[in-house]
Amino acid sequence: MTVKLGVPSKGRLMEKTFDWFAERGVTLTRTGSEREYAGAVEGVEGVELVLLSASEIPRELARGRIHLGVTGTDLVRETLVQWDQKVEPLAELGFGHADLVLAVPAAWVDVDTLDDLDAAAAAFRAAHGMRLRIATKYHRLVRDYLRDGGVADYRLVDSQGATEGTVKNLTAEAIADITSTGETLRANHLKVLDEEPILRSQATLFRSRSAVQDERQRATLAGLLERIGL
Numbered sequence: 001m002t003v004k005l006g007v008p009s010k011g012r013l014m015e016k017t018f019d020w021f022a023e024r025g026v027t028l029t030r031t032g033s034e035r036e037y038a039g040a041v042e043g044v045e046g047v048e049l050v051l052l053s054a055s056e057i058p059r060e061l062a063r064g065r066i067h068l069g070v071t072g073t074d075l076v077r078e079t080l081v082q083w084d085q086k087v088e089p090l091a092e093l094g095f096g097h098a099d100l101v102l103a104v105p106a107a108w109v110d111v112d113t114l115d116d117l118d119a120a121a122a123a124f125r126a127a128h129g130m131r132l133r134i135a136t137k138y139h140r141l142v143r144d145y146l147r148d149g150g151v152a153d154y155r156l157v158d159s160q161g162a163t164e165g166t167v168k169n170l171t172a173e174a175i176a177d178i179t180s181t182g183e184t185l186r187a188n189h190l191k192v193l194d195e196e197p198i199l200r201s202q203a204t205l206f207r208s209r210s211a212v213q214d215e216r217q218r219a220t221l222a223g224l225l226e227r228i229g230l
């Protein structure tokens, strides 16, 4: 049985992951047509490249269907309950940096901290008879963060993309999303709370804690990790 390495199937994460492995003597390539999700590994025997959506890589690692996988720490922590029992981070790759933050309308001049948000949420409920809505796809991380920060009077609204637009579209009063340059937030008249981010994320190489099934796989995996300096 081969060792399976899961890599994001498109975009910057894929290209930078290919570069990271190439710098360590392992060549990853997409094969077939531009739209075919097939890949090849050169420089080490017995390793298969699996191209996947970045958001599916945590689950595939947890199920033991891939041995190694590259994805953002945000996706691992959001997707997997007790993530550290299912996967082990082996190396931060130094790209894909993004912060998960809470943002409110820039016009809310009285709201800069979590305490302010808590007060605003109470005032919102009193005025409108419903809880303040926060749009996000990071439900688990945001709930834990707000619970630890003592904010309770809110409701999460699911948003799987274009989350910064939900405030303008009147489907939420605040958002929690990933930001890197901050441009999308600014363009949508939102400001980040003046607090530590919910999470600082970057692309990371993870090892599944359950995928290895035989000695041959164990040896191949050890060889690959040695090759890339881990």
Ligand SMILES: Nc1ncnc2c1ncn2[C@@H]1O[C@H](COP(=O)(O)OP(=O)(O)OP(=O)(O)O)[C@@H](O)[C@H]1O
Binding pocket: 008, 011, 013, 052, 053, 054, 055, 056, 071, 072, 073, 074, 075, 096, 097, 098, 178, 179, 180, 181, 201
């Ligand atoms: N603007 C950004 N700058 C840097 N990293 C980002 C940015 N936006 C998202 N990321 C990171 O990239 C990863 C998600 O990548 P991507 O958006 O390709 O995944 P996805 O939307 O789940 O993919 P797919 O569309 O195939 O399901 C996350 O770990 C996230 O933290």
Ligand SMILES: O=P(O)(O)OC[C@H]1O[C@H](OP(=O)(O)OP(=O)(O)O)[C@H](O)[C@@H]1O
Binding pocket: 160, 161, 162, 163, 164, 177, 178, 179, 180, 181, 182, 183, 184, 185
């Ligand atoms: O701080 P910035 O540099 O402006 O980047 C932030 C944006 O990048 C991501 O979106 P992406 O382009 O991945 O699309 P998405 O809305 O589908 O998540 C993220 O969800 C933000 O919308």
